[in-house]
Amino acid sequence: MLAEYATFGLAPAMRAGGVLASGAYQVHRDFVDFIVNGRPLLFQLADLDAVSPLASDIPPAIFTTHVRRLLLEADPPLLDGRYVIYGCPECEGLDCGAVTAVIERAGDDYVWRDFAWQTSDHADLELNGYRGIGPFRFQGGEYREQLGRLLTGDDPGAVRRRVLLIGARVALLAKLAAALRTIGIGAEIAADAAGVPAEELRTYGAVAFGRAVPERVRGSVHEAFERAGVDVAYVDGLAPIVPLLVAQIEYALDPGPEAQRRLARLAVTDGAVVTEVTSPCRVRLTAYRVGRLRRARVHEVFDEVLEPGEHRVPLPGGAPYVVARTSDAVLVAAAASG
Incomplete structure (x- = not known):
């Protein structure tokens, strides 16, 4: 045939x-x-x-x-x-x-x-x-x-898999950098991008800002990358939780066209998680929140194979942050009140 x-x-x-x-x-x-x-x-x-x-x-x-x-x-x-x-x-x-x-x-x-x-x-x-x-x-x-x-070098899979971490909490950034390096993503910590050669800036695929970074520093970092001619993804950290921040950075580094991603949507609304997938796949939903003494609280919400379409999963405890994960994609969502 x-x-x-x-x-x-x-x-x-x-x-x-x-x-x-x-x-x-x-x-x-x-x-x-x-x-x-x-x-x-x-x-x-x-x-x-x-x-x-x-x-x-x-x-x-x-x-x-x-x-x-x-x-x-x-x-x-x-x-x-x-x-x-x-x-x-x-x-x-x-x-x-x-x-x-x-x-x-x-x-x-x-x-x-x-x-x-x-x-x-x-x-x-x-x-x-x-x-x-x-x-x-x-x-x-x-x-x-x-x-x-x-x-011939025209590789559609060529990506810049390094991240520049900028923030005030050095201990948290060190833990984040260590976690990223463990999973195969290069990470460096800096106060800003001043004085960094354009050749080095071009090796980064994303910049992650801590919540306490002032606007003037964010602006100068944007200007430095623009002068270097680098189209880089910017990540604003949602909370001082290393797995959550890693997920945000993973999403920012995803090189695949959005139209071809298996995870199409994620939202936290009315005490539930709403997610949409485009093909049958295993989806894991993990909820995060910051508890007393700034300790991270983690709760596995869901881990099953979903059929294509939109799905609604109850979110116990009202956690403000949720990560959806398949084998090939990550999405992060924050509740409106978070």
């Missing part, structure tokens, strides 16, 4: 890192995702915590090898002509499982077929095949153009 033609594209994406309610850390990964017929291919599979082989933090030579494999210019890494499409964000082995597929030429075109979840040398299509996914036939010119951009 001849595969139907599908459009092929690439877009920046991320595996959301963060400090979880349990105290565990989840590593941040930036990667290039495959856009098939206008939607991320990852969203068309079962809800997975996975990244493509085109991750931004792997050595350039290995990145190039992965691209050339997809172009069929290098041997497949697996038996039976199979290629890794998505793998574990923590390792590169098959022990954790990976989404694989056969990639082959059909004249000038490229075909991806026989998608499967694979945990050993051979894929069992009867047991672990993805029914209803593919085969996809991509026009050769479009396919080679999109992947070829990655070999």
Whole structure:
């Protein structure tokens, strides 16, 4: 059976890192995702915590090898002509499982077929095949153009994964910087941006301000980045709670187009959390508040797989801040009274 033609594209994406309610850390990964017929291919599979082989933090030579494999210019890494499409964000082995597929030429075109979840040398299509996914036939010119951009330095997944932290509470900033570095995001602490060379400013993807930073300092920081020609995201810290601030920064660093994000909306209103998702996925809702003696209070509100659409979840205790998290996205919302 001849595969139907599908459009092929690439877009920046991320595996959301963060400090979880349990105290565990989840590593941040930036990667290039495959856009098939206008939607991320990852969203068309079962809800997975996975990244493509085109991750931004792997050595350039290995990145190039992965691209050339997809172009069929290098041997497949697996038996039976199979290629890794998505793998574990923590390792590169098959022990954790990976989404694989056969990639082959059909004249000038490229075909991806026989998608499967694979945990050993051979894929069992009867047991672990993805029914209803593919085969996809991509026009050769479009396919080679999109992947070829990655070999010429025009990388849609290239991101600036460093954050400048500016605030008055040095101890809190030190804890925040340590948490960010643990999950793979560079962080530096400064009083302002005065005297920082433009070359260094261009390495930052976000600036996070503490609540006590005066307007004149905020203004001078904005001016410094504008002079350097840097389009940077600005984060105003909601509360002195490290996991909450990490989530805000993760959201600011999300490189993916908003129209292609799985988490579409989050709001805290009338004693409930309202969230909207665009494809089936596991959603975790965590509530935060500052208690007595400025101690953070954390409450796991919800952790289930949601179907596409809007969902309303009761919020016990009236916590003013909520973080929604999927494997690939983070959203933060504050109650109106917060």
